[in-house]
């Protein structure tokens with residue numbers, strides 16, 4: 001059942017993947033059946049299936065919408081062309097360039113000069129898999145300065161995880177309104193219409209377009225029944241619809257391409273809904289972080305917020321992992337990440353502050369890529385600092401980095417490698433200062 005919870009801005013529904021029931025007009029939700037002969041208020045029932053009808057009950061996700069007009073009224077689509085064009089939101093491995101076996105890092109991505117909204121401000125940085133196979137994901141950056149007003153986005157290719165880096169987002173969805181600030185994340189189901197307003201003006205952040213299985217909370221194993229991201233801290237909106245029924249352009253991502261249609265009425269016309277497929281917001285400040293209280297640096301899987309599984313148990317299509325403020329107390333331990341090579345591929349971004357493995361070179365609004373088996377770890381400066389430090393309890397504060405980790409190698413786009421102008425030319429040099437301690441000693 002849905003539990004109403006109060007936040008400062010709205011009364012939201014607490015829980016992850018819960019069976020919620022919400023109505024913007026009392027009595028709008030049918031009782032005892034999903035599709036009565038005549039639904040209350042004459043509304044149209046519409047079912048959105050986020051999983052196959054026959055998916056196991058524990059994984060099954062769907063929502064019933066009760067709306068003023070069903071979404072079939074949108075009508076026909078044309079290929080999308082905005083005033084500025086949007087060829088830079090590409091999908092899957094096939095749309096990328098040849099992937100070098102080097103570690104890659106990007107300076108903060110630029111903000112637009114011209115008026116640019118969320119849709120036109122999206123850029124694919126790296127991607128893997130294939131939208132039609134429902135496998136893989138894209139890691140994107142958005143940089144925008146204009147609110148979407150009479151324009152909505154529908155992504156049929158994947159769910160979208162938004163990670164604002166600066167500037168708040170107000171996201172109007174078919175199922176209600178989400179307020180998202182940096183430090184928080186939003187998860188928007190595949191196929192849901194939404195539009196993004198920017199109350200602070202300019203705004204930048206990261207997006208994960210997940211073509212694969214729904215993000216879910218990870219298993220907790222020996223951690224037990226509490227911890228990491230707790231289900232109750234995810235908030236879905238109450239049903240809300242736009243009173244002003246204005247025409248909207250619908251931009252649809254479908255099969256790796258963008259399409260547009262003009263409909264005479266708003267798609268944000270859902271008066272009531274019930275189900276377990278819903279957009280939600282999560283504040284990373286609520287993450288219950290676990291770490292070593294003896295010695296050694298644990299695997300970063302302890303920081304998993306959400307995971308999109310693949311067909312192989314334990315091998316993720318995508319893990320969304322955060323590095324939040326936390327205490328370091330491990331004794332006789334090299335505290336930053338170890339030097340490593342990983343069969344999984346790692347894309348990282350920084351929302352705020354410093355990341356302990358790269359205190360200087362990795363900047364908020366930038367990104368890094370360490371693909372499968374690409375060696376990486378602390379830069380020479382971080383190594384020097386960590387090996388010399390007196391190991392007092394230390395608070396890593398005012399910081400938030402994240403990682404999108406995937407079983408599939410990430411392929412950078414031409415925009416990431418050239419167009420953005422932000423690829424660091426000599427990232428790998430950050431390790432050149434790592435001296436050989438046996439240099440000069442007799443063999």
Ligand SMILES: O=C(O)Cc1cc(O)ccc1O
Pocket residue numbers: 298299300336337338340342346357370376377403
């Ligand atoms: O490479 C990185 O910075 C991410 C990372 C962090 C960590 O604590 C352990 C392994 C790992 O890949």
Ligand SMILES: [Fe+2]
Pocket residue numbers: 340342346370376
């Ligand atoms: Fe790593």
